[in-house]
Amino acid sequence: MKRIKLVIAYDGTNYCGWQIQPNGVTVEEVLNKALTKLLKEEIVVIGASRTDSGVHALGNVAVFDTNTTIPPEKICYALNQQLPGDIRILESCEVSSEFHPRYCDTTKTYRYMISNRRIEIPTQRLYSHFVYFPLDVQAMKEAATYIEGEHDFKSFCSKRSQVENTVRTIYELTVEENCGMIEITIRGNGFLYNMVRIIVGTLIRVGTHMYPPEYVKTIIEAKDRKKAGPKVPAKGLTLVEIKYQ
Amino acid sequence: MKRIKLVIAYDGTNYCGWQIQPNGVTVEEVLNKALTKLLKEEIVVIGASRTDSGVHALGNVAVFDTNTTIPPEKICYALNQQLPGDIRILESCEVSSEFHPRYCDTTKTYRYMISNRRIEIPTQRLYSHFVYFPLDVQAMKEAATYIEGEHDFKSFCSKRSQVENTVRTIYELTVEENCGMIEITIRGNGFLYNMVRIIVGTLIRVGTHMYPPEYVKTIIEAKDRKKAGPKVPAKGLTLVEIKYQ
Numbered sequence: 001m002k003r004i005k006l007v008i009a010y011d012g013t014n015y016c017g018w019q020i021q022p023n024g025v026t027v028e029e030v031l032n033k034a035l036t037k038l039l040k041e042e043i044v045v046i047g048a049s050r051t052d053s054g055v056h057a058l059g060n061v062a063v064f065d066t067n068t069t070i071p072p073e074k075i076c077y078a079l080n081q082q083l084p085g086d087i088r089i090l091e092s093c094e095v096s097s098e099f100h101p102r103y104c105d106t107t108k109t110y111r112y113m114i115s116n117r118r119i120e121i122p123t124q125r126l127y128s129h130f131v132y133f134p135l136d137v138q139a140m141k142e143a144a145t146y147i148e149g150e151h152d153f154k155s156f157c158s159k160r161s162q163v164e165n166t167v168r169t170i171y172e173l174t175v176e177e178n179c180g181m182i183e184i185t186i187r188g189n190g191f192l193y194n195m196v197r198i199i200v201g202t203l204i205r206v207g208t209h210m211y212p213p214e215y216v217k218t219i220i221e222a223k224d225r226k227k228a229g230p231k232v233p234a235k236g237l238t239l240v241e242i243k244y245q
Numbered sequence: 246m247k248r249i250k251l252v253i254a255y256d257g258t259n260y261c262g263w264q265i266q267p268n269g270v271t272v273e274e275v276l277n278k279a280l281t282k283l284l285k286e287e288i289v290v291i292g293a294s295r296t297d298s299g300v301h302a303l304g305n306v307a308v309f310d311t312n313t314t315i316p317p318e319k320i321c322y323a324l325n326q327q328l329p330g331d332i333r334i335l336e337s338c339e340v341s342s343e344f345h346p347r348y349c350d351t352t353k354t355y356r357y358m359i360s361n362r363r364i365e366i367p368t369q370r371l372y373s374h375f376v377y378f379p380l381d382v383q384a385m386k387e388a389a390t391y392i393e394g395e396h397d398f399k400s401f402c403s404k405r406s407q408v409e410n411t412v413r414t415i416y417e418l419t420v421e422e423n424c425g426m427i428e429i430t431i432r433g434n435g436f437l438y439n440m441v442r443i444i445v446g447t448l449i450r451v452g453t454h455m456y457p458p459e460y461v462k463t464i465i466e467a468k469d470r471k472k473a474g475p476k477v478p479a480k481g482l483t484l485v486e487i488k489y490q
Binding site for chain 1: 254255256301303321325330331332333334335364365366367368370371372483
């Protein structure tokens with residue numbers, strides 16, 4: 001029995017997120033079916049990040065156990081033959097049988113794209129959030145510096161979450177603008193439920209001058225979801241990478 | 246009666262191209278219906294470029310005549326309310342009643358995207374052509390220099406075309422690679438049927454070392470479609486801009 005780790009990219013547009021659920025097709029479900037068909041064993045993957053409905057991924061991670069004789073590095077190629085074009089396995093390799101993709105120290109990187117122009121470009125609409133009013137990127141950059149570091153991010157966590165410890169460390173939060181596309185990259189040791197999308201919604205309020213940049217400090221201190229900005233749509237969000245220590 | 250010029254962007258994925266035809270929905274048809282509904286007059290647009298099925302646009306152009314009292318510059322906003330998210334009018338303005346979008350001296354710019362990596366990224370699949378084998382971008386750049394200038398491009402024209410004069414001028418043809426995405430930009434005074442897609446198919450053969458770069462000169466001189474590379478898929482192609490002199 002071998003444990004195989006997969007690095008998975010997907011276009012989340014047509015999926016109800018990662019985790020199997022009754023209301024629609026999920027990435028986890030498609031992956032289990034494709035692996036079961038390919039390896040002729042009942043396969044159940046364990047995913048690292050249960051991305052929400054509509055969120056994209058460049059580097060989600062999952063593991064499964066198998067008796068297959070296919071060399072671990074070749075599984076990605078064989079599996080991609082079984083998968084629809086909106087899911088691709090970028091890498092496959094063998095890992096220790098103790099390796100669990102969630103119970104590990106990790107650094108995760110997310111990216112959020114904001115299309116900031118007068119009229120939306122149709123070919124960008126599936127992978128970015130369109131904002132009509134001009135955003136002050138300099139103010140957003142300044143606000144981002146207050147989010148970096150170790151903080152209690154309770155204000156940036158959806159109420160549905162039942163996590164007790166809401167302290168996380170953000171190693172880096174960058175805001176870059178290029179030809180009307182604002183790219184926000186955030187790297188940290190863990191993220192609360194909807195945390196990235198609430199941080200981005202808050203940065204957009206800074207970008208419209210509804211909040212001054214330093215008000216982000218007040219939001220963090222309040223430990224109150226109501227103080228932060230709204231949650232932005234899923235389609236602008238991509239899970240870029242999960243790094244294991 | 247005013248003549249209005251529109252600059253139109255669209256995601257060609259779900260359209261059978263620009264021109265009205267019986268087999269499926271086209272951009273022209275959707276635009277005529279939306280304008281007719283908005284302006285409460287029977288509107289028929291004249292398009293500048295009849296892009297093929299699956300080709301995208303950032304700057305196609307169309308004109309129509311109307312008696313509307315909506316200010317010309319506001320028509321784009323009102324019209325976008327009537328259009329699906331995969332078609333957007335970026336600009337609207339009044340032009341002379343003699344202005345015809347096709348019978349004019351123009352410079353057109355096209356872009357073609359090639360995703361050149363081991364395994365395709367799902368979020369890039371709708372807007373680029375995936376090529377598995379590593380392409381030699383330097384060789385493609387060299388081949389591009391032989392295509393620039395005034396030439397008889399008969400070898401790069403699909404047989405279906407009945408154009409008599411196949412001489413065109415390419416002002417610029419650039420090949421740039423960034424993170425596994427090869428971006429080919431081509432600017433010229435006119436393009437034959439499928440010319441951009443056949444040029445890119447030929448450059449890909451140069452990139453795989455099937456053709457040496459200077460073989461492009463032989464292809465041009467042959468004036469024979471069979472000598473050039475294959476036509477690449479539509480989904481990688483975007484009509485970026487049409488400039489009127």
